[in-house]
Amino acid sequence: MCNPGGFTIPGPKRTHMLPNILWIVTTQWRGQALGCAGDVNARTPALDALAREGAMFTQAVTPHPFGPFARAAMLTGVESPANGVRDYFDVLPPDARTIAHDMADRSYSTSFFGKWHLSERDREAPLTGDAHARRVVPKANQGGFAFWEGFESGFLINNPWLHGTRLADPLQFEGYQSDVVCERAGAFLSGVAGPWFSVVSLEAPHPPYAAPAAGIVPADPSMVALRMNVPEPGPVAEKARLELSGYYAHIEATDRAIGRLLSGLPADTVVVFTSVHGDMHGSHGLFRKGWPHEESVRVPLIVRGMGRPGPDSRPVSLIDLPAMTTACADGKATVALRSESTSGYARISMPSVVALPGQCDRVWTGLRSIKRKFVSGPGGAHWLHFDLENDPLEMRNLDAGTRNPFSSRPASSPS
Numbered sequence: 001m002c003n004p005g006g007f008t009i010p011g012p013k014r015t016h017m018l019p020n021i022l023w024i025v026t027t028q029w030r031g032q033a034l035g036c037a038g039d040v041n042a043r044t045p046a047l048d049a050l051a052r053e054g055a056m057f058t059q060a061v062t063p064h065p066f067g068p069f070a071r072a073a074m075l076t077g078v079e080s081p082a083n084g085v086r087d088y089f090d091v092l093p094p095d096a097r098t099i100a101h102d103m104a105d106r107s108y109s110t111s112f113f114g115k116w117h118l119s120e121r122d123r124e125a126p127l128t129g130d131a132h133a134r135r136v137v138p139k140a141n142q143g144g145f146a147f148w149e150g151f152e153s154g155f156l157i158n159n160p161w162l163h164g165t166r167l168a169d170p171l172q173f174e175g176y177q178s179d180v181v182c183e184r185a186g187a188f189l190s191g192v193a194g195p196w197f198s199v200v201s202l203e204a205p206h207p208p209y210a211a212p213a214a215g216i217v218p219a220d221p222s223m224v225a226l227r228m229n230v231p232e233p234g235p236v237a238e239k240a241r242l243e244l245s246g247y248y249a250h251i252e253a254t255d256r257a258i259g260r261l262l263s264g265l266p267a268d269t270v271v272v273f274t275s276v277h278g279d280m281h282g283s284h285g286l287f288r289k290g291w292p293h294e295e296s297v298r299v300p301l302i303v304r305g306m307g308r309p310g311p312d313s314r315p316v317s318l319i320d321l322p323a324m325t326t327a328c329a330d331g332k333a334t335v336a337l338r339s340e341s342t343s344g345y346a347r348i349s350m351p352s353v354v355a356l357p358g359q360c361d362r363v364w365t366g367l368r369s370i371k372r373k374f375v376s377g378p379g380g381a382h383w384l385h386f387d388l389e390n391d392p393l394e395m396r397n398l399d400a401g402t403r404n405p406f407s408s409r410p411a412s413s414p415s
Contacts, residue, residue, distance in 0.1 A: 030278025046259025054304030209246030240282030290360030
C-alpha cells in the first residue's frame with residue numbers, strides 16, 4: 001500500500017492522504033550493480049538501506065536499452081516509437097501526455113531536475129561537451145512539468161550547466177553533477193508544501209568513466225571482479241576492468257549524493273530509484289547498451305512506500321512506473337503490470353539503430369520473463385533465445401544451438 005505523505009487535498013472525492021513522490025533516475029546503472037544485489041564491486045550503502053525499507057524488483061527491465069527511447073517510454077507510459085521517439089535525435093512531441101500531466105490532474109505540484117535528453121539537439125555537435133549541455137530546452141518541450149531545471153544532455157559529469165524555470169540562461173555550477181542536481185532538488189523540495197511529484201535525473205554512472213567522481217578514488221582495475229560471461233584473459237577483460245574501476249567510483253559517489261538528498265526529505269516520501277538502461281561492460285565481448293542481453297536491459301528498481309517491502313520477482317518494466325505512481329497517488333494498493341497481459345513477459349526492443357561506436361548493430365524486438373528471453377531481429381528473424389532460469393548469464397543461445405565460447409571462467413568470479 002502507498003504510504004501516506006501527510007498532506008490532504010480538500011474535496012469530497014479525496015478519502016486518503018496524498019504522499020509526496022520522488023523518482024530518482026540514473027543513466028547506465030545496470031541492475032546487477034548494487035551491493036544489495038550481490039555485486040562485490042559496488043559500494044552503495046544509501047541504496048542498500050533504501051532497499052531494506054522498500055521493495056526491490058529483482059527482474060526489472062527497461063523497455064528500450066537506450067536513453068531517449070527509455071526516457072520517453074518511462075515518462076509517457078507508451079513504448080517507442082509510438083510515443084513519437086523512434087530515432088536517437090527525435091524530440092518528445094510537445095503534445096505528448098506525461099506523468100507530469102497525470103500528477104497535476106491529481107492536485108500535485110510537479111518538478112523535474114537534471115538530464116532531459118528529449119529535446120532538439122545538434123546532430124553535428126559532439127555528444128560530450130558544452131554544445132548539448134548548454135542547449136536550452138523550450139518550455140513547450142519540458143514534458144508538462146510545472147517547475148523544470150536541468151540540461152538537455154552533454155555528459156558533463158562534473159560542472160554541469162543548468163537552466164529552466166528560475167534560470168533563463170544556462171549557468172554553469174561547480175561540482176560533481178550528482179551532488180549539484182541532488183542538492184538543488186533537495187533545497188527546492190524542502191520549500192514545497194506538498195503534495196509534490198518530482199523527478200531527479202542524473203547522468204552518472206554514464207561515461208566518461210575516467211571523469212573525477214567527487215573524491216572517490218577508483219579501485220585498482222586488477223582488483224575489479226568481472227561477470228563470468230566476460231572473455232578473459234585478453235583485451236576485452238582489460239578494457240572492462242579499466243572502465244569498471246571508474247564506473248564503480250561514480251556509482252559510489254552518486255549513491256552518496258542520493259543518500260544526502262533522501263536524508264533531507266520527509267521520511268514518508270515515496271521513493272523510486274532506477275536507471276534508464278545498463279551497460280555490457282565486456283559481457284559476451286560487448287560494450288555499451290542497445291543490446292538485448294541482461295547487462296543492458298536489466299535495471300535496478302527500488303521502491304519505498306509503494307506495495308509490500310522485500311524482494312519482488314515479478315517481471316516489471318520502466319513503462320509500468322506511470323501507472324504505479326498514479327495508483328499510489330489514488331490510494332490503490334495494487335496495480336496490474338503490463339507483463340500480466342502478455343503471459344508474464346515484459347516487452348523489450350530497440351526501435352532503431354543508433355550509429356555510435358560500440359552500440360547494438362540492429363533493430364530488434366523481444367519478450368523477457370523470469371525464465372525465458374526471446375529476441376527477433378530485422379524482419380522478425382529469430383536471433384536469440386535464452387533459458388534464463390538455468391542459464392542466467394546467457395551463455396547458450398538456444399536459437400543458434402551453439403555454446404558461447406566464453407563459458408569457461410574461474411568459479412570465484414561474480415555472477
